[in-house]
Amino acid sequence: MAHELTEEDAVSNDHPRVADGEPTPDATLAQAVREPAAASPDWWRSAVIYQVYVRSFADGNGDGTGDLAGVRQHLGYLRDLGVDAIWFTPWYVSPLADGGYDVADYRAIDPQFGTLAEAEQLIAEARDLGIRTIIDVVPNHVSSEHEWFKAALAAGPGSPERERFWFHPGKGEDGSEIPTRWVSEFQGSTWTRTTNPDGTPGEWYLHVFAPEQPDLNWNHPDVRREHEDILRFWFDRGAAGIRIDSAAQLVKDPALPEVPAHPGPGEHPHVDRDELHDIYRGWRAVADSYEEPRVLVGEVWLADRARFAQYLRPDEMHTAFNFDFMARPWDAKALRESVQTTLDAHAPVAAPATWVLSNHDVTRPVTRYGREDSSFAFTAKRFGTPTDLETGRRRARAAALLSAALPGSLYLYQGDELGLPEVEDLPLDAIQDPMHFRSDGVDPGRDGCRVPLPWTRGGTSHGFGPDGGAQPWLPQPHGWGEVSVEAQSDDETSVLALYRRVLATRRAEPALHGEAFRWLDSLGGVALGDDVLAFRRGDTRDDAHGDDDGVLTCVVNLGTEDVPLPADAEVLLHSGTPHGADTSEPPTRLAPDTAVWLRA
Numbered sequence: 117m118a119h120e121l122t123e124e125d126a127v128s129n130d131h132p133r134v135a136d137g138e139p140t141p142d143a144t145l146a147q148a149v150r151e152p153a154a155a156s157p158d159w160w161r162s163a164v165i166y167q168v169y170v171r172s173f174a175d176g177n178g179d180g181t182g183d184l185a186g187v188r189q190h191l192g193y194l195r196d197l198g199v200d201a202i203w204f205t206p207w208y209v210s211p212l213a214d215g216g217y218d219v220a221d222y223r224a225i226d227p228q229f230g231t232l233a234e235a236e237q238l239i240a241e242a243r244d245l246g247i248r249t250i251i252d253v254v255p256n257h258v259s260s261e262h263e264w265f266k267a268a269l270a271a272g273p274g275s276p277e278r279e280r281f282w283f284h285p286g287k288g289e290d291g292s293e294i295p296t297r298w299v300s301e302f303q304g305s306t307w308t309r310t311t312n313p314d315g316t317p318g319e320w321y322l323h324v325f326a327p328e329q330p331d332l333n334w335n336h337p338d339v340r341r342e343h344e345d346i347l348r349f350w351f352d353r354g355a356a357g358i359r360i361d362s363a364a365q366l367v368k369d370p371a372l373p374e375v376p377a378h379p380g381p382g383e384h385p386h387v388d389r390d391e392l393h394d395i396y397r398g399w400r401a402v403a404d405s406y407e408e409p410r411v412l413v414g415e416v417w418l419a420d421r422a423r424f425a426q427y428l429r430p431d432e433m434h435t436a437f438n439f440d441f442m443a444r445p446w447d448a449k450a451l452r453e454s455v456q457t458t459l460d461a462h463a464p465v466a467a468p469a470t471w472v473l474s475n476h477d478v479t480r481p482v483t484r485y486g487r488e489d490s491s492f493a494f495t496a497k498r499f500g501t502p503t504d505l506e507t508g509r510r511r512a513r514a515a516a517l518l519s520a521a522l523p524g525s526l527y528l529y530q531g532d533e534l535g536l537p538e539v540e541d542l543p544l545d546a547i548q549d550p551m552h553f554r555s556d557g558v559d560p561g562r563d564g565c566r567v568p569l570p571w572t573r574g575g576t577s578h579g580f581g582p583d584g585g586a587q588p589w590l591p592q593p594h595g596w597g598e599v600s601v602e603a604q605s606d607d608e609t610s611v612l613a614l615y616r617r618v619l620a621t622r623r624a625e626p627a628l629h630g631e632a633f634r635w636l637d638s639l640g641g642v643a644l645g646d647d648v649l650a651f652r653r654g655d656t657r658d659d660a661h662g663d664d665d666g667v668l669t670c671v672v673n674l675g676t677e678d679v680p681l682p683a684d685a686e687v688l689l690h691s692g693t694p695h696g697a698d699t700s701e702p703p704t705r706l707a708p709d710t711a712v713w714l715r716a
């Protein structure tokens with residue numbers, strides 16, 4: 117069974133199961149021009165992809181955990197927001213030791229989230245609204261509850277079942293010392309010792325993340341075969357693509373050496389090994405075998421931009437997350453450099469860039485951009501780091517215009533369209549993230565960006581679940597109703613109103629569909645300072661006319677002084693006023709921490 121997107125699917129804009137009322141005016145605009153984007157085989161090059169963290173999006177059955185029924189109720193909201201695709205974080209059977217990134221069965225939906233039939237329905241319903249589905253595949257490790265791992269433990273040392281993982285005797289006479297001193301992504305050792313059936317201490321197994329996430333041995337043919345089969349399983353069910361979890365980590369040096377102090381390219385024993393490329397070439401062949409080719413999106417955390425780009429060669433992944441941009445501080449020089457090095461690194465492999473402001477692992481932009489140090493690093497996360505949310509919100513609004521105007525695809529993490537802050541005062545006993553526990557409580561963990569969404573002003577869980585249902589799995593903070601979808605839908609000045617407009621304008625503006633991009637160092641003949649980012653999209657020739665539909669200029673003021681805007685510019689969008697385009701007096705100056713899209 118293969119769900120292909122047909123033109124008929126793409127234009128149909130209604131569905132009986134979609135519960136979110138009438139489309140907004142912006143949504144109508146988005147809908148009007150949705151057809152060509154949806155029908156294009158290159159949709160992924162400039163798509164807007166919305167990340168659903170299933171557990172926290174909407175709770176359809178009222179048990180306190182988000183589920184597929186909840187997503188289905190709000191597909192209309194996502195259509196109106198103007199997204200092209202949804203990326204679902206893992207929805208498979210899982211003990212949820214790492215929020216679902218510990219998969220026990222890749223072909224079944226966790227009963228807390230729904231059923232396989234429901235997932236198929238959801239994919240089809242989204243497709244009817246012109247929204248594609250990207251699912252999350254976790255190839256580096258499985259859950260310790262996965263059949264393969266349970267069989268490996270039971271079969272004992274030297275068994276073929278153990279060869280699918282990295283079981284190893286310990287060092288020292290009694291085998292009580294860890295095989296390597298590799299450090300886990302969640303801190304601590306990457307090895308856990310097993311217990312033999314007779315109760316004696318046994319071999320150790322490798323887990324780059326938590327002990328509940330044993331690493332697979334990608335040198336084993338079963339592992340490769342199984343994953344290609346999993347891809348087909350979901351592609352056959354209509355998934356338009358996959359997000360590849362921890363994509364640069366799968367392959368390990370079988371000699372298990374220690375990590376060198378300064379590993380050169382390809383020399384790290386468990387990150388960015390050259391053998392990875394062959395795996396992704398195999399996956400690309402699977403993806404390309406479908407009539408509408410499926411898309412591979414890599415979670416590739418690599419500082420080396422040239423090595424990063426190698427994953428995006430034409431026969432490997434289509435795109436990969438641009439974490440460099442995401443981690444940069446709110447600083448014009450730093451962001452300009454990131455944009456430029458991103459575009460330079462992607463050009464030789466002809467892959468489009470991606471623009472990411474956040475995801476389910478990192479501090480929400482509103483909170484991060486309000487900090488004195490607004491860069492992001494996992495190792496720097498601490499309780500009690502001050503932030504100025506008003507500044508953060510202004511900057512996050514400007515960052516929305518910046519990121520949506522850059523050439524490539526755009527990722528939007530659920531709740532960022534509401535301007536939600538990181539929840540930094542979760543009760544300690546509510547926290548579930550292993551990153552928190554494995555740091556001995558020093559790292560607050562990632563739950564602060566995973567708090568269930570507020571849909572309505574009131575109600576038991578602000579509309580996350582039905583009224584009278586269970587409390588959400590993470591408590592919502594005081595005042596959550598004021599930032600709810602309901603509250604923001606009635607407010608022209610809200611972050612939601614801004615995002616709807618940004619996405620609708622992006623869809624409607626041909627200048628933003630291609631890849632043409634040029635920095636500007638002056639505006640209307642006035643030189644711009646170092647604190648301003650300005651660039652032109654569309655026709656980037658010197659003599660291109662601003663009154664032409666083919667040109668759009670984005671200006672972002674990251675300084676502390678106003679920047680003059682050309683008097684004759686038409687303001688399409690303004691991050692700092694409700695709707696710049698609707699005001700009779702277009703602004704002549706751009707205030708600090710704001711951005712505009714101009715036709716000039």
Ligand code: GLC
Nearest residue numbers: 214217254325361362415477
């Ligand atoms: C990725 C996921 C993260 C998860 C980790 C291990 O980085 O985004 O949430 O903890 O992989 O699977």
